[in-house]
Amino acid sequence: METPRDDPRFLRSREAIGGAARALLLAHGPGAITHARVAEHAGIARATVYRHWPRTDQLLAEAMATVPMPFFDAPGTPTRDWLVRELTALARQLDLHDVRVVATTLANAALWEEHMDARRAGFADLLTARLTEALEAAQARGEVELHAAPRDAAALAVGPLYYRATIERGTTDDATVAALVDHLGRWS
Missing domain, CATH: 1.10.357.10 (Tetracycline Repressor, domain 2)
Known part of the structure; x- marks a missing residue:
């Protein structure tokens, strides 16, 4: 039996939301991560964003997790x-x-x-x-x-x-x- 997480539509919308959140984060910073802006950028309904990530902090955490961490990369000298x-x-x-x-x-x-x-x-x-x-x-x-x-x-x-x-x-x-x-x- 196929679960909602196996449903291709579920996976596509989650991927679209993640991509939109990441793009907004990189282009405009953490303040740009709202359900409304992510939904608009992803071209999906706001309710769909809420279904995947009910709270803005969860959505922001997901977006941040997809962005490579810039800190402490390639140490320099001194x-x-x-x-x-x-x-x-x-x-x-x-x-x-x-x-x-x-x-x-x-x-x-x-x-x-x-x-x-x-x-x-x-x-x-x-x-x-x-x-x-x-x-x-x-x-x-x-x-x-x-x-x-x-x-x-x-x-x-x-x-x-x-x-x-x-x-x-x-x-x-x-x-x-x-x-x-x-x-x-x-x-x-």
């Missing part, structure tokens, strides 16, 4: 400068209300929903791996003597940004980002 730039870019993204909503929603939903926990784990693993590799390489080149294991240093770098944005609902200024990086170890 690593300290690269890390400050990347963490500053991440902090600026977390300044955006919609990104805060997605980050908070993802963390919350991951506690009860298996697919959201898988998405959270995938994002965390990718972010941790990229940072850990960059810090390990910097340490091997003698650029830094880390105060913690590279994996823990990665958490120490990103954790305060997330805390400031989601728990305090504040912003992280450039001086704080630089201080975070400096506290990770002794930079040469």
